[in-house]
Amino acid sequence: MSCSITLKNISYSNKDNILFENINLSVGHEEKVAIIGSNGVGKSSLLKIIAGIEESFFGELYLFHHLIKDKKDYKKFRFEVGYLPQDISSFFLSPTVIEDVMFSLRTTGINKDEAYQKALEILEQLEILHLKDRIIYELSGGEQKIVALAGILITKPKILLLDEPTNALDEESEKRIIKILNSIKKSMIIISHHKSFIEQLTPTIYKLENKKLIDYK
Amino acid sequence: MIIFNPAISLVCAFIYSLILSFSEFNIFYILPVLFLMFIDSKNILFVLKKLLFLNLFIFTIFIFVWIQASFFEAINIYLRTNIIIFFNLLLFINSKGLDIIRGFSLLKFPKRFISTFYFSWKMILELQTEFRNIKTTLITRSFHNKTNLFIYQTYGNILGLLFIKSMQKAQNLKDSFELRGFNGEIFFNDNYKFDKYDFYLIFIILLTLILRYFI
Numbered sequence: 001m002s003c004s005i006t007l008k009n010i011s012y013s014n015k016d017n018i019l020f021e022n023i024n025l026s027v028g029h030e031e032k033v034a035i036i037g038s039n040g041v042g043k044s045s046l047l048k049i050i051a052g053i054e055e056s057f058f059g060e061l062y063l064f065h066h067l068i069k070d071k072k073d074y075k076k077f078r079f080e081v082g083y084l085p086q087d088i089s090s091f092f093l094s095p096t097v098i099e100d101v102m103f104s105l106r107t108t109g110i111n112k113d114e115a116y117q118k119a120l121e122i123l124e125q126l127e128i129l130h131l132k133d134r135i136i137y138e139l140s141g142g143e144q145k146i147v148a149l150a151g152i153l154i155t156k157p158k159i160l161l162l163d164e165p166t167n168a169l170d171e172e173s174e175k176r177i178i179k180i181l182n183s184i185k186k187s188m189i190i191i192s193h194h195k196s197f198i199e200q201l202t203p204t205i206y207k208l209e210n211k212k213l214i215d216y217k
Numbered sequence: 218m219i220i221f222n223p224a225i226s227l228v229c230a231f232i233y234s235l236i237l238s239f240s241e242f243n244i245f246y247i248l249p250v251l252f253l254m255f256i257d258s259k260n261i262l263f264v265l266k267k268l269l270f271l272n273l274f275i276f277t278i279f280i281f282v283w284i285q286a287s288f289f290e291a292i293n294i295y296l297r298t299n300i301i302i303f304f305n306l307l308l309f310i311n312s313k314g315l316d317i318i319r320g321f322s323l324l325k326f327p328k329r330f331i332s333t334f335y336f337s338w339k340m341i342l343e344l345q346t347e348f349r350n351i352k353t354t355l356i357t358r359s360f361h362n363k364t365n366l367f368i369y370q371t372y373g374n375i376l377g378l379l380f381i382k383s384m385q386k387a388q389n390l391k392d393s394f395e396l397r398g399f400n401g402e403i404f405f406n407d408n409y410k411f412d413k414y415d416f417y418l419i420f421i422i423l424l425t426l427i428l429r430y431f432i
Contacts, residue, residue, distance in 0.1 A: 053392045071395075083396050089343060090389035093397060095315050095335075099406045104397050106404040116406065135315070137342060151397070 002029050003065065004159050004187035005050060010059035012045055019045055020211045023059070027159075032181075032188040034198040036216060037208035043191045044086055046208065047163050050189065051083035063159070079104070082152035084145070086163040091148050097123070097139075098132040101150045108155075122150045126180055142173025149180065160188045166197050219256055220311050222415045223320030229422045230308055234301045236429055242296045245428045250300060252421045253307035256414060264306045271302055314338050319407055328402040335403050340386065347382050351375055 003026045011021035019042030027033050037043050048054035049061065052074035061068045063077045085091055094100040098119055105115040123129045128146050131139065136147060145165060152160065165181070166174045178200050181188070192198050198205055207216040221229075229249075237246055254261055275298050283291035309317065318335050355371075362368065393399070 048392075051396065053395060078396070078398060085389065085392070087389060090386055091393050091397075093393060093399060094403060094405070096406070099404060102406065103404060107398045107400055107402065112404075112406070135313075 003027065004029055004031075004063070005189070006060075006062035006065075007050070008060040008062070010046070010049060010057055010061065012042060012049065012054070012057045014042070014045065018211060020208060020213070023213045025206070025213060027187050027189060030185050030187055032190065032202035032204065034190045034192065034202050034205045035208055035213070036192065036195065036198060036205060041208045043208050044163050047083070047161050047189060047191055051081060051161050052078070053083075079108070079155045080157055081159045081161065082155065082157035083161040084148055084152060084163060084165060086167060088144055088148045091151070092136045092144075095135055095137075096132075097128070097134050097136055097147050097150075100136060100147065101154055104151060104155045118154060119150075122154050126150050126153075127176075140173075142169045142176065145169065145173070145177065146180070149177075153184070158186060160184070160186050162188065162190045164192055165190065166192060166194060219414055220316065221308065221418055222323075222409050222411060223312070223316040224323035224409070225411075225415045225418060226308050226312075227317065227320040227324060229418050230305050233304055233422055233425065236426060237297050237301050240297075240429055242293050242300075243429075243432065245425060245432065246297075246300055248425055248428075249418075249421050250304050250307065252417065253304065256417075257307065257310070260307070260310045264303065264310055267306055268299065268303055272299070275299060275302075314342075319405055319409075322403075322405045323407060323409065332401055332403045336390065340383065340390075343386055344379060344383055347379060351378065 005025070005027040007023055007025040010023040010025075012019050023046065025033070035043055035046070045054060049057050052068065052071060055071065063074075063081065066073070066077070068074050068077070092100050094103050098116070101119040101122060102112075102115040105118060106112065110118075120129065120132070123132055126146055126149065128143065128150065131143060131147065136144060139147065149165075162181075166177050169177070174194075174197060178197065181190070181201055188202075190198065190201060205216040206213050233249055240246075275295060278298070279291050279295040282294055315338065318331060318338060321334060322331050360371065
């Protein structure tokens with residue numbers, strides 16, 4: 001199985017505190033991997049390293065067998081990797097749902113009509129077409145998460161990095177997210193506190209504990 | 218609720234404010250204000266309250282000009298300032314701020330200007346939410362306004378908290394720029410059409426402009 005993501009001896013410190021060291025992980029093509037762990041162990045930092053927004057780490061990060069040394073190397077893989085942050089309030093770069101979903105396409109130069117059509121398709125696929133003209137900040141937390149996911153999926157990334165996708169969501173919204181994520185065939189790393197949620201997505205679960213990434217049975 | 222085409226609102230607000238700023242007060246300048254009052258009568262009281270509050274400042278200027286110059290000049294400035302603010306308040310009272318940015322976009326302002334304006338608006342909105350949350354916390358944690366050091370410390374902490382939050386938000390936004398390939402441009406999907414009220418507004422502003430030069 002070809003690897004989408006490979007981490008070799010990744011270590012990361014937050015000021016004077018070593019969060020984790022010598023982390024090794026491989027995520028195959030269309031493989032779903034979950035990482036759990038207590039608060040503050042560095043799960044989100046690990047995901048940020050893979051997403052290319054945290055550079056101060058030691059070790060080697062490979063995306064599709066290419067060694068990523070800096071942000072410049074990451075640039076050509078930017079749209080291959082979709083990252084959903086934990087706090088999505090700053091994720092949105094446009095006011096309405098349709099405009100934000102179209103954003104990533106339009107910024108790459110795709111014309112307005114084509115981007116609009118593709119955005120409609122993705123909204124329909126995620127069953128949120130009825131929200132298309134709504135102002136994002138007026139939506140519920142669950143709806144915002146799905147809109148953010150639509151904004152990521154529109155560029156057809158090969159890897160999805162999801163940081164607490166069901167954080168602070170109700171049961172109904174969590175079910176919707178599970179349904180959506182199960183229907184997506186992509187390489188994924190999912191971080192969550194909810195074991196029941198993770199177990200419905202993948203049997204491959206790791207735990208970040210005592211600065212190490214260990215198999216979680 | 219009538220919302221004018223944002224581009225037309227901006228242009229009309231600019232022209233009206235400009236001509237009134239550089240003219241002596243005349244009764245026909247009230248025409249656009251009367252028009253807006255007529256089509257959106259529900260908001261008049263709300264706008265008047267805002268105007269009354271702003272008059273704390275305008276009236277101070279009036280007093281200073283009266284002392285420094287003359288009563289006639291002071292009343293002239295006082296009336297013109299009030300009418301300009303009243304007109305703009307009536308015009309944008311139903312706007313959530315976003316319409317104004319869309320207006321700039323429709324008027325083909327530079328991309329950087331629009332994105333800066335948009336993100337400033339977004340930041341204000343988020344800080345407002347944070348401030349509201351802090352206020353709710355203060356109520357639920359039995360905070361009472363008093364005049365003592367602890368209260369001032371609390372206010373200081375709140376300001377510090379808002380500052381830290383805004384720094385965090387700014388960092389998150391920077392990350393989003395990078396993740397989503399932001400290149401300085403915000404894309405709007407505007408499909409505004411000209412409404413009959415837009416034409417009325419243009420007509421009334423043009424009429425005012427004509428009257429200003431012929432009366």
